[in-house]
Amino acid sequence: MTSSDEYEIRRFRAGLNDDGTVSPETEAWLQAVNRGFHQQAFTPKTLRREAEFIAADDRLMTGVYVDRKLPHSVGAEVPVATFTTYMSTLSTGETLLPAHLISDVTVRPTHRRRGLLRRMMTESLTAARDASLPIAALTASEATIYGRFGFGVATQTSTIELDTTSRFALPSLDRATVGTVELARREAIAEVAGDIVARFHAATRGSVGRQASYPARIDGTINGHADEPDLTVRAALHYDADGTPDGYVTYQHVESRDAVAEVKVIDLVATGPDSYLGLWNFVGNLDLIQRVRFSMARIDDPLPWAMADTRGYRVTGRDDLLWLRILDPIACLLARRYSGDGELSLAVEDALGFAAGTFDLGVSGGVASVQQTATTPRPDADVTLDVASLSSAFLGGATVGALADAGRIRGDGQAVRQLGRMFAVDRAPYCITYF
Numbered sequence: 001m002t003s004s005d006e007y008e009i010r011r012f013r014a015g016l017n018d019d020g021t022v023s024p025e026t027e028a029w030l031q032a033v034n035r036g037f038h039q040q041a042f043t044p045k046t047l048r049r050e051a052e053f054i055a056a057d058d059r060l061m062t063g064v065y066v067d068r069k070l071p072h073s074v075g076a077e078v079p080v081a082t083f084t085t086y087m088s089t090l091s092t093g094e095t096l097l098p099a100h101l102i103s104d105v106t107v108r109p110t111h112r113r114r115g116l117l118r119r120m121m122t123e124s125l126t127a128a129r130d131a132s133l134p135i136a137a138l139t140a141s142e143a144t145i146y147g148r149f150g151f152g153v154a155t156q157t158s159t160i161e162l163d164t165t166s167r168f169a170l171p172s173l174d175r176a177t178v179g180t181v182e183l184a185r186r187e188a189i190a191e192v193a194g195d196i197v198a199r200f201h202a203a204t205r206g207s208v209g210r211q212a213s214y215p216a217r218i219d220g221t222i223n224g225h226a227d228e229p230d231l232t233v234r235a236a237l238h239y240d241a242d243g244t245p246d247g248y249v250t251y252q253h254v255e256s257r258d259a260v261a262e263v264k265v266i267d268l269v270a271t272g273p274d275s276y277l278g279l280w281n282f283v284g285n286l287d288l289i290q291r292v293r294f295s296m297a298r299i300d301d302p303l304p305w306a307m308a309d310t311r312g313y314r315v316t317g318r319d320d321l322l323w324l325r326i327l328d329p330i331a332c333l334l335a336r337r338y339s340g341d342g343e344l345s346l347a348v349e350d351a352l353g354f355a356a357g358t359f360d361l362g363v364s365g366g367v368a369s370v371q372q373t374a375t376t377p378r379p380d381a382d383v384t385l386d387v388a389s390l391s392s393a394f395l396g397g398a399t400v401g402a403l404a405d406a407g408r409i410r411g412d413g414q415a416v417r418q419l420g421r422m423f424a425v426d427r428a429p430y431c432i433t434y435f
């Protein structure tokens with residue numbers, strides 16, 4: 001455990017001075033994050049840019065400090081642990097839920113496993129609950145860290161490889177839309193991405209509102225820690241019948257290990273099936289390219305079903321992306337529609353207490369009503385599950401049946417099957433945003 005004498009926790013917003021400099025407290029914090037993730041130190045230009053993005057997100061930065069400096073060691077002004085939070089939204093496909101986003105979690109190797117993460121996380125989730133935020137979210141560096149704090153995997157993405165030799169064809173594509181893809185200036189993507197991403201976000205269950213840095217991340221402006229943009233990044237837009245951009249792709253040619261001419265798709269956001277297939281038709285028909293790789297494909301991707309040769313589409317990996325942590329089960333359960341009607345009592349276990357209780361869930365016509373009947377999980381409830389499992393099932397990222405077979409949802413078989421029918425979704429939730 002941490003000793004409150006040894007560590008001091010400070011919270012602050014990014015400090016930017018009018019003369020273009022970053023406050024020493026903000027700079028030390030950002031450099032600590034870089035060290036924590038084994039990244040190159042910032043240059044003055046990239047430091048300023050990063051601080052501006054953090055300020056634009058209105059992030060609350062937490063730093064943990066030790067008032068002790070050994071000769072030649074990093075100064076006491078540099079935090080030994082970092083943690084940041086900001087407000088965004090989570091799309092349930094029907095509504096946008098306010099969400100408490102957590103990022104930049106680091107603990108210096110010389111201070112690890114002394115409870116600093118646990119302390120920062122517990123205090124942060126308590127503040128979010130006190131601010132009536134219904135849910136917390138993060139993307140994780142390792143899958144073994146956050147379950148203990150009530151987070152569950154809520155969305156996954158596939159890494160895909162497309163064979164774009166002569167095998168590639170999309171026979172089901174409406175030819176009328178093909179001509180509406182056009183190359184765009186790299187810089188133009190930042191101008192149009194906001195609107196396209198907002199439309200995608202509102203309609204896509206599992207999507208999280210993007211942080212201020214995202215346009216610069218996807219158009220090559222952020223180029224590792226180099227001052228200058230990555231000029232290998234290219235872009236194309238898809239236009240609807242009225243000439244309004246309704247999808248975009250950014251991509252770059254990369255050196256592949258096996259000497260196959262390869263393009264990596266950096267970001268592809270489409271507001272509907274026409275723009276989605278139109279953009280893939282463009283990417284799949286780039287001359288001189290034999291293979292396209294994308295690491296953020298949806299797990300129920302329509303693309304292989306649109307391809308003449310489905311074997312030209314290979315899934316080479318699948319990763320968790322979004323982790324959710326329900327703080328207010330009533331607000332969350334009311335924020336989605338359901339596939340089956342019925343009435344069940346749910347006992348929710350939560351080691352941190354925020355979501356613990358017994359809840360009556362009634363669904364009629366796909367619309368829920370929820371009532372808390374006890375502040376503890378009652379043993380006589382129809383179904384019992386912990387908050388991480390509820391968070392994974394919430395948007396349909398994990399099916400109730402799979403969680404039950406994994407031993408994570410308990411209850412009478414009929415009640416579990418009924419819950420599964422109620423929670424079933426037509427499409428897997430999909431998040432295309434790392435944060």
Ligand SMILES: CC(=O)SCCNC(=O)CCNC(=O)[C@H](O)C(C)(C)COP(=O)(O)OP(=O)(O)OC[C@H]1O[C@@H](n2cnc3c(N)ncnc32)[C@H](O)[C@@H]1OP(=O)(O)O
Binds near residue numbers: 108113117119140141
């Ligand atoms: C949302 C994000 O930002 S994801 C990025 C996370 N950060 C990184 O991966 C950077 C490198 N790693 C680190 O900085 C640190 O090791 C951290 C942040 C992962 C952990 O910080 P610590 O202060 O050492 O964690 P703390 O001592 O509070 O441990 C809390 C619990 O998590 C466990 N834990 C901590 N790190 C890990 C890990 N990497 N894998 C598995 N369990 C872990 C501890 O054993 C402890 O378990 P318990 O309380 O159930 O007994």
